[in-house]
Amino acid sequence: MDNDEQACLTRRGFLQSALAAVAAGKVAPVAAAPRPAPAGPEAPAIPVKLSVNGQEHNLMLEPRVTLLDALRESLGLMGTKKGCDRGQCGACTVLANGRRINSCLSLAVMHEGDELVTVEGLAYQGELSPLQAAFIEHDAFQCGYCTPGQLCSATALLAEVRAGEASAVSPDVRTAMQAWTDDEIRERMSGNLCRCGAYPNIVAAVRSVALKQS
Known part of the structure; x- marks a missing residue:
């Protein structure tokens, strides 16, 4: 038997052994996923x-x-x-x-x-707040899902600035903000996301009310 015949027999033997192991069911079973822990009782x-x-x-x-x-x-x-x-x-x-x-x-x-x-x-006696009216005027929403949170956040924003509170982009935190810049409004509204991307109109609506109240 020459070397080529020995190599062929060796490969044939290996394949036969592997097939036999599979046929005999020697493959390890897949472990079952653990069950989630039961929820605790309600208080x-x-x-x-x-x-x-x-x-x-x-x-x-x-x-x-x-x-x-x-x-x-x-x-x-x-x-x-x-x-x-x-x-x-x-x-x-x-x-x-x-x-x-x-x-x-x-x-x-x-x-x-x-x-x-x-x-x-936010409305008073059936009349929209200035911010609510500005959001409509500037088309500051699309689907409207985020709008309630945007309006509440912007309402607090106006109060914070009137109180002289600085933000991360205020040029001098020792003094009250002197101008309503887009960067200032964006920073103060950064915790409210709009998946529709109405940010420019939201900024415009907030700025229009802020300028009237300043």
Whole structure:
């Protein structure tokens, strides 16, 4: 038997052994995926009093309910939107004592005694707020999903500037801002995302109201 015949037999033997192992079921079984751990029991509901848009509400809520879910599911205030549900998009922005917060990251029980304002509370006696009117005038929205959060954030923005608070792009943090620049508005609105890309019109709407109030 020459070398070529030996090599052929060696290859043939290897293939025959491999096929035999497969046929005999010697392939290791795939491990089953682990089952998820069962969810813990719900905590009992507790009384929570919330002041929203000037009205008092007495609720019974599980302590882990977010402010966003309390507003939407318990009070029916559907203007506050649930976007990312992790504090990244700003669609759930509301005002708490005049400060803007992401309601998806805050528990409802944390806000007893606070004055909460949602987009439904920005209008006064049926008349749109200046910012709401400016958003319409400047076409500062498309699908409108982010608009409630944008409006609440812009409302707080105006109050912050009137109070003399600087931003990361303010040229001199020791002095109040003297001019409403696009960079200043964009920086202060950077926590609110618009997937439709209406940013130039949003900036224009905010600037128009700011200039009238300055």
